[in-house]
Amino acid sequence: MADQDFPTGTLMAGKRGLIMGVANKNSIAWAIARQLAAQGAELAFTFQGEALARRVRPLAESIGSDILVECDVTNDDTMDNTFATLKDKWGKIDFLVHAIAFAGKDQLAGSFIDNTTREGFKSALDISAYSFVDAGRRAAAMMNDGGAMVTLTYLGSERVIPNYNVMGVAKAALEASTRYMAADLGPRGIRVNAISAGPIKTLAAAGIGSGRHMFRFNKAAAAMRDNTDPMGVAGAALYLLSDLGLSCTGETHHVDGGFHAIGMPAEDAMTEASGG
Ligand code: NAP
Numbered sequence: 491m492a493d494q495d496f497p498t499g500t501l502m503a504g505k506r507g508l509i510m511g512v513a514n515k516n517s518i519a520w521a522i523a524r525q526l527a528a529q530g531a532e533l534a535f536t537f538q539g540e541a542l543a544r545r546v547r548p549l550a551e552s553i554g555s556d557i558l559v560e561c562d563v564t565n566d567d568t569m570d571n572t573f574a575t576l577k578d579k580w581g582k583i584d585f586l587v588h589a590i591a592f593a594g595k596d597q598l599a600g601s602f603i604d605n606t607t608r609e610g611f612k613s614a615l616d617i618s619a620y621s622f623v624d625a626g627r628r629a630a631a632m633m634n635d636g637g638a639m640v641t642l643t644y645l646g647s648e649r650v651i652p653n654y655n656v657m658g659v660a661k662a663a664l665e666a667s668t669r670y671m672a673a674d675l676g677p678r679g680i681r682v683n684a685i686s687a688g689p690i691k692t693l694a695a696a697g698i699g700s701g702r703h704m705f706r707f708n709k710a711a712a713a714m715r716d717n718t719d720p721m722g723v724a725g726a727a728l729y730l731l732s733d734l735g736l737s738c739t740g741e742t743h744h745v746d747g748g749f750h751a752i753g754m755p756a757e758d759a760m761t762e763a764s765g766g
Contacts, residue, residue, distance in 0.1 A: 505584040508583060513538075523549075527553040563616075563625070564613075594610050594613070597610040611659070623671065652703075665684050
């Protein structure tokens with residue numbers, strides 16, 4: 491992550507929201523949390539397991555948050571407890587950040603058609619797509635008119651990316667869910683959007699085969715000839731979650747240095763991408 495401060499201001503002053511998906515300081519959700527806090531938001535966090543609590547607690551405290559709830563999105567009891575805790579502490583919320591995905595390592599390498607199992611498919615779709623629908627429904631029940639939600643997706647939903655496999659299918663379901671949720675919640679003034687980020691070095695990204703090739707190719711082939719800066723993703727989240735994003739809903743917004751816009755990389759980019 492760029493070693494610079496997030497722009498401060500009051501765009502999120504008076505707004506409270508839940509951040510799901512901080513594993514450590516490299517998590518995309520953490521960049522988003524820092525940016526929202528720098529604009530005055532009050533935040534609550536979920537974590538999974540005591541090991542992560544040890545990492546997430548100091549991060550949350552560093553931006554003045556003391557609401558930290560254990561939540562496994564596949565477990566209804568922990569989901570119930572998360573939103574009951576928020577209801578108890580705050581009564582209502584203004585926004586939700588969903589930055590959660592998972593697929594078994596065996597599903598994220600080699601042939602999609604040969605390596606995707608029924609269980610692997612179900613769990614990837616459950617954790618990476620259904621969890622947004624579930625969390626979104628619970629969050630909306632605690633929102634007044636004018637709330638906003640954001641989830642994180644990746645280009646592997648639209649195009650074939652080697653080894654991304656079932657996660658690409660899960661991201662396609664997540665983006666479609668975003669549109670359906672936007673339609674359901676639009677009449678209440680609640681906006682639902684997805685940010686399609688380029689590859690960023692995080693724990694989740696480390697689970698995908700041929701990671702080094704992915705970063706080198708993205709850097710060479712992107713319009714901006716660079717990898718994605720988490721600060722850019724955080725800036726997009728700020729826009730979508732604040733009143734700046736008024737009238738924007740059901741959108742999948744690419745923040746990837748323009749990689750998605752390139753049909754065929756230039757010749758010198760191909761040489762660079764192959765390490766030549
Ligand atoms: P990350 O730091 O590893 O965050 C992923 C988070 O998902 C972790 O906090 C993880 O917790 C959580 N998670 C997984 N299974 C869960 C479950 N059953 N219940 C609750 N939480 C669970 O990686 P990240 O890259 O920032 O990922 C955040 C989002 O951005 C993901 O949706 C990812 O697909 C998306 N994204 C990432 C990239 C990239 O290149 N990094 C690009 C585009 C989109 P545990 O560690 O405990 O499993």
